[in-house]
Amino acid sequence: MIFSFFLIFAGAAALATLALYFRQPLLIAYIVLGMAVGPFGTHWVENTHLLTEIAEIGIIFLLFLLGLDMQPKSLVSTLKKSSLVTIASSVLFALMGFLLVVNLGYPTREAIVIGLCLMFSSTIIGIKLLPTTVLHHKHAGELMVGILLVQDFIAILVLLILGSMASGLDAINLIRPLIALPILAALAWGAVRYIVLPLLMRFDRFQEYIFLLALGWCLGVGEAAEVMGLSYEIGAFIAGITLASSPISQFIALNLKPLRDFFLILFFFTLGARLNLNLLDEVWLSALLLAGMILTVKPILFRFLLHRFSESNHLAWDVGFRLGQISEFSLLIAFIALESNLISDRASVLLQTTAILTFAVSSYIIVLNFQNPIAIKDELRRD
Template identity: 55%
Template sequence: MDFGGITFTFAAIFLGAAVFASIALYTRQPIIIAYIILGAALGPFGTGLVSNTALVSDAGHVGIIFLLFLLGLDMQPKALLNSMKSSSWVALASSGIYIAIGYAITRGFGFAHNDALLVGAALMFSSTIIGIKLLPTTVLHHKHLGEVLVALLLFQDLIAIVVLVWLQSSDTGTSVIWSVARPLIMLPLLAMGCWAAVRFILIPLIARFDRYHEYIFLLSVGWCLGIAELAALMGLSAEVGAFIAGVAVATSPIAQYIAVSLKPLRDFFLVIFFFSVGAQFDVSALPNVAAAAVVLALSFLCLKPVVYQMLLRGVSESPKLAWNLGFRLGQCSEFALLIAVVALESGRLSPTAHTLIQATTILTLLISSYLVVTRFPTPIASNDALRRD
């Protein structure tokens, strides 16, 4: 048997996920935690049963792309722009505060200046996946809380893109000004191109062949992944490209049919994503950074709700909404893992600091998802009273 083949890899992931998810549900724990623990158990730093982490990571990335595409399908452009305007300064101010907190704590544990700065930069973002997946669909698409949360996450994603582009461009000698300006220039160009393509190509095709469900499915998947790749070529992220692709189709009557038909595909790849988060973590290196990771994780989990509560009340949001959103965004982001890899490969981040970012991010993902699932309405709540689709 080929233990490194794609069939064995997926079989191990989904058979293991079924077992671990059953245990999680019986013990009334968040199901996402089961996927992450499974990754650590079967990954190369655990039993080594699943060793092809590159395949798993790439497949998991597809899940994030589909998640953002489906989110865009339910977002009206006008409402999104209004939310972005009111949330932009909140995202900027909070990011600055979180960088300072991460830098100060990391320096306090004896890390070098550059390491501490990159740790702070990596940990300032909140997880798009956790934030969106744990929000009920009715709240996400039809309530003000959903609009504000999405706007904040998208603005953070743009900041993360700037950080990643800067890290990658510095190796090639690209101007720092251009590396920062490029995403801001390319984003509206991509949006206008998507709008034109939807109006003059996609809508006529859908109107002509809408009775062929298989064709609509293929067209939707091709549009999502094609625009995601185009965005990556333009210096943006594939996630942002997928979201714009979804928003561009949102005004079409077929948008809801596309959203329903792609949800099982999204969930398939998201299981792989959470598995890959656990599989990439080297448990043996944890003792070297355990104390710093615990302090960083608890600091962000405790301070993020407070910071968001203060900043959102400054833009006239209600205290209840601010606290709710603050807890839902209390974790660190999957972007932290990506920034850590890029910074390590470029020689700007030490291996110990890389492990610290991984450990802190995984801790916040685990604890934050547990807090949200047990205290707030979510689609996967273990308590029937809190379960909302």
């Protein structure tokens, strides 16, 4: 593990340096490094399953930080505005993906799974490349968070359905998240009010204690959510929301950002490392067509739907391009479907290749054309 970490972070530092010199997004450097030294490259890093589990912590912290920056009243208002757009776009993306994949010669069952995977956009790309001032204080940030959250709820339902298909659909497993969500939110709110906040107020002089309590709270609620049939990510977001009203929430957010970035580097590395390069010959053309459709249609469709629901044309295009890729949840759905024998290795590699292509090209589009923290042009760089 120590040698793997050495390769990942020393290699990432070297490739990131080259990427900055040649004005390329850093995310691409991490993915290329994973492809180069992973089990399908030089074989220097073999245990990608363990690294994948570790890297998931980065997504958990990302959702926790999102929750810390959003007041509960603002969240309710945002979800009301974004639900119709998200549901309509999800249905259309799934249908278009299904039709394209069927016409590419894939079986109907695999086409359904791939179509479902196209419904979602990347939380990491969308939020990491959004300026902090936009995320915290502007309508665009609230709108994006609302869309991504509704997509996360839909993704959880899809995961539950796929997970139970091997033994037949279980209605209880499908209803459980709808019951568990408000229960978890109520318990978390009560725990914050009567336990966490009093502790923070009593020991607010000890920064190390605040850091530890925040980590424990985030991962504790995440674990509770997983046990209740939701997900670590949803639990972490609830943990953040319940702390958002605390005056110390921004201090916690600032201290957790470096830790989040540490794990997100691992996430993008493992994304590249898990790509089976031996099957690329069979899927490269299909992946190009699928990625091309996503990168073209998603921004246009989001723009149309958002503009239709009273958003300005400029804002609709901005949000559309920032959400113009597929999601980390898409990869998770692909892995679960593969383990359940719902899709073949070829279909799984098609989804992984499509994800990498859309992550890469979408990152280029955002970095070169919209305000973001790692923009190449000075006039677009906003922290």
